[in-house]
Amino acid sequence: MSDSLYTKIFSGSFIIVQLALDRLKGAGINAIIKDESESGRLAGFGASIQGYQELYVSNEELLEAKTIIASVQDELES
Template sequence: MSDTTYTKIFSGSFIIVQLALDRLKGAGINAIVKDESESGRLAGFGASIQGYQELYVSNEELAQAKTIITSVKEELES
C-alpha cells in the first residue's frame, strides 16, 4: 500500500468547485472534495459558510492539476 499525500488546490463555492472538479476528471485526475458545512450539518452542528468547499489532489498529479485550475480561474475572470 502506498502513502499518498494530498494538497489543497482550490476552494470556493459549490458551483465553481464542481466546475473545477469536472475539468480535473476530464483530464483523468481524481480529486477529493471536502465540505465542512455538509459534514457539520450531518453531525447536527451549524456551519458558518454554507456551500464552501475545498478541492484536494494527489501530489503526484499536482502539476497537471494546477494548470487546469489556472485555466478555470482565467475563464471565470473573463
Template sequence: MSETDYTKIFEGNFIIVQLAMDRLHSAGIQAILKDESESGRLAGFGSSIQGYQELFVNNDELDQARPIISAVKEELESRDMEG
C-alpha cells in the same frame, strides 16, 4: 487522507468547485472534495459558510492539475469582468 499525500488546490462555492472538479476528472485526475458545512450539518452542527468546498489532489498529480485550475480561475475572472 494524509496531509503528506494530498494538497488543496482550489476552494470556493459549490458551483465553482464542481466546475473545477469536472475539469480535473476530464483530465483523468481524481480530486477529493471536502465540504465542512455538509459534514457539520450531518453531525448536527451549523456552519457560517454554507456551500463552501475545497478540492484536494494527490501530490503525484499536482503538476498536471495546476494548469487546469489556473484555466478555470482565468475563465471565471473573465466572466466577472464581462458581467
C-alpha cells in the same frame, strides 16, 4: 512538515468547485472535495459558510492539476 499525500488546490463555492472538479476528471485526475458545512450538518452542528468547499488532489497529479485550475480561474475572470 506534512506527510499528507494530498494538497489543497482550490476552494470556493459549490458551483465553481464542481466546474473545477469536472475539468480535472476530464483530464483523468481524481480529486477529493472537502465540505465542512455538509459534514457539520450531518453531525448536527451549524456551519459558518454554507456551500464553501475545498478541492484536494494527489501530490503526484499536482502540477497538471494546477494548470487546469489556472485555466478555470482565467475562464471565470474573463
